[in-house]
Amino acid sequence: MKTMLYASAAAAVLALVSTAQAQDTVKIGVILPYSGQFADGAKQMDAGIKLYMKMNGDTVAGKKIEIIRKDVAGPQPPVAKRLAQELVVRDNVDILAGFLLTPNAMAAADISAEAKKFMVIMNAATSIITTKSNYSVRTSHTLPQVSATMGAWAAKNGVKKAYTMVSDYGPGHDAETSFQAALKSAGGESVGAVRMAVANPDFSAYVQRAKDLNPESIFVFIPGGAQPAAIGKAFAERGIDSAKTKILGTGELTDDSALVNMGDTALGIITAWTYDHNHKSALNEKFVAEYKKDNNGENPNFFVAGGYDGMHVIYEALKKTGGKTDGEALVNAAKGLKWEAPRGPMMIDPETRDIVQTIYIRKVEKVGGKLVNVEFDKVENVKDPVKAAMK
Template identity: 55%
Template sequence: VYTVVADYGPGLDAEAAFTKAFKAAGGEMVGSVHTPLQNPDFAPFVQRVKDAKPEAVFLFLPAGEQGIAFMKSYKERGLADAGIKLIATGDITDDGVLDAMGDPTLGLVTSFHYSASHNSPENTAFKKAYAEANGTTLRPNFMAAAGYDGMAAIYEALRKTNGSTDGDKIMAALKGMKLSSPRGAIMIDPETRDVVQTVYIRKVEKTGGGLYNMEFDKFPDQKDPGK
């Protein structure tokens, strides 16, 4: 596997975590490249990957325009035709830009904690409310789900404290809090105060007139491996 990650903290952390786990499972790394955050031209980096002839590329980039630009180069440089598979975190196939990325994303496997296609009553209700507030042209993405969960946690904490905004009481209420989120069941770790959640394995498929991250496997109760 060849890694292509943005040259900043989250990208380097993702590369380190992937490399460690992949090698531990018997995998071999054949190269890596760190792309600039500002106005990257992916063509030379993608060509470097193609020349190395890996079986797959692990990709981590900020969600949004960079993913669109990379997929354009991935198609133009013929990596898919060369049999080089692409695996990534779900930032790449952000629901907000997935349709704009087009058919080159079909079959792309990613891991992430939220998909607009997630099948649950909570997510169905969330998408309905989101459409009523924003119109039907926008699809909720992981940032929208995180905003919803943040407000839900604040509401629940205030309910537990009977409306008190005392800092110590609020923090005590948040520790170990469990919520039914559009992403699935989540909990606030009482030790790290970080979210514990399910990480889903998804594949991009065309369904319902658009491109969606369709879940086919999951890993429940995942903590931040860096904490």
Template identity: 50%
Template sequence: MLKKTPVIAALALACGLLGTPAQADETLRIGVIASYSGPYADYGRQFDAGIQLYLKEHGGKIAGKKVEIIKKDTAGPAPDAAKRFAQELIVRDKVSFITGLDFSPNAYALAPIVTQAKVPTVVMNASSSAITTSSPYIARVSFTVQQVSAPMATWLLKQGVKETYVVVADYASGTDAHTAFEQAFAMGGGKVVGSVRTPMNNPDFSAYVQRIKDAKPESVFFFFPSGVMPPAFLKAWKERGMEEAGIKLFATGEATDDSYLEATGDAALGLITSHHYSYAHKSEKNQKFVKDFYDTFGKSMRPSYFAITAYDGMAAIAGALQKTGGDVSGDKVMAALKGLQFESPRGPIEIDAATGDIVQTVYIRRTERVGGELVNVEFDQFDKVKDPAKAAK
């Protein structure tokens, strides 16, 4: 056991090197907890782009203070790490805000910490409904699964679709999507004729698609997290000639995430989805956003719904600090965040004064090829949609 002393010494030295950054009063420190590496690295990359773009447009300042962003990588869902990062950001880096948060378990895990420390937290993606109720210091600028799933059911009923088959990934958000969709669908007289839950690590969808084909439903609604699952499902759908068999396909916007859409290819053509943001959204503000985005980061990456929520997250922080006059104390900031309304590139958004959750327009879009590239073209919308899971309570 003789040999460990030098190691410890070296480690102690390494810890010393990590150090704490020098502090100046004129900086606003914001901690971003997200996935910068691993299978979900696109989420962190998009967050980063949205944040940087906002800061660039505002001279790197919020409420007159220079902004310092401190990034922490969870590499996917990792609640232990997320909680530790939140604690370190608060205690060691003395951040005034915590934001980012792509995965729901990560957001849930840090709720007790931000409550204890009274640090306002702005969720940029995590979409499990109860996150905003898990702490009075959490507000959300993204969406909830229920918020985008239920409008699809309503819209289907409007089109005269009465029967559908539900396919979701077998995890918490999949269950949420299933429940919200089925409730809204049944309320309008629709009927879910069957359902199936697919494992998260599922390389091949042929068995499930064949099962649906043999069940011959009128239509199918599916929810998968953005990433490799939707393209694999859509490929199997195409190959099996489901369209020719007359089965209509609907989904939430995760299926046609702008980051993955081009690689999904023609298999996505004609798919109708519901979501809160498409980079092809037609508004002046969005056109400027997309143009600035391309000018800053090049054309290799499209702004996805992660980039827009990150951009809006920064705007929300700025808006709240404007109301408080630069005061960053937790209670004042949260009071200012609640009820905050502003025009985002995705359309008008509002942070619900009662719940701290987002109220926004949910769009119905169709995947089309426009000018050579695949995009989600919005053609119908539901205004001022609140989180249905909270409205029900």
């Protein structure tokens, strides 16, 4: 029975190889949480992928691009791993892409490594994901990349003492450590920290504790969605004045949808982030206009940018390999790739395969009656600090 199993497995592999060679298409398997509480982000990233294909055609290097979508429904690594497995063995995909959530990306990376498939991480932001497969690249950001930049920038710009408030889960802990480390090494000081329950919509107790300390600044990291508005309200209610106490954060805090809910309490919040639709460049203006046309006038966000730039890496890598799709060739083609993206200049680090990009420092201001993240400073060529420290 065992030999029969292996024989049928071998036959299946042979069948796969021969059909893959005969085709003139490049199949990309996209794994995203299309249903469940992360469905919004998945929809936006998918729209970014679609937009790139609309603007740049669906043929590259003589091959037609075909997208196969799979729903992972939330942070479920066993499902993500199985979907990646099925995409490889059943649908014969050449490239794995998508990945909104870290645990899913980590699980699928095993398959990428084992099957030697090129993998493009379009959002998941934990630093170590790209170390799990040598065939993976990232086109979003890493969390330390933004929060460490925030810490260093704050210390260099007169904020010497900071209190940190983060959600009590993996990304929150990462944000806290990298912000504090960067702040300290730039001459600042951490005056206290609190970790807030992830599922907790009431922040008033935490904010009160921060207020009692009366710190010079407060760094906040919470997941996007409904929470930014809740914490914004708590700041306003407890009387924390952003003119006296600087509120610092990452871009999730002042995302467009969050700003709408926060209202004027958001004014003066300073965040470090990679992309905002108000970024001034000709390329971005075109990108925003095209996106709005297809999506009922909505503005693109970082999910959209991640999907769009991820497709760019795939297209450029395919052009370089002349349509060859083996993982080794594609990842080598992607290493060191430099391009001008809607968010500004980007590069795939040839050593770590992670993203190198400009981090913008923005402040929430009222422009023409609307709350807007206004970029007023930037740090160029930021690498992932965790992997830089590993070396």
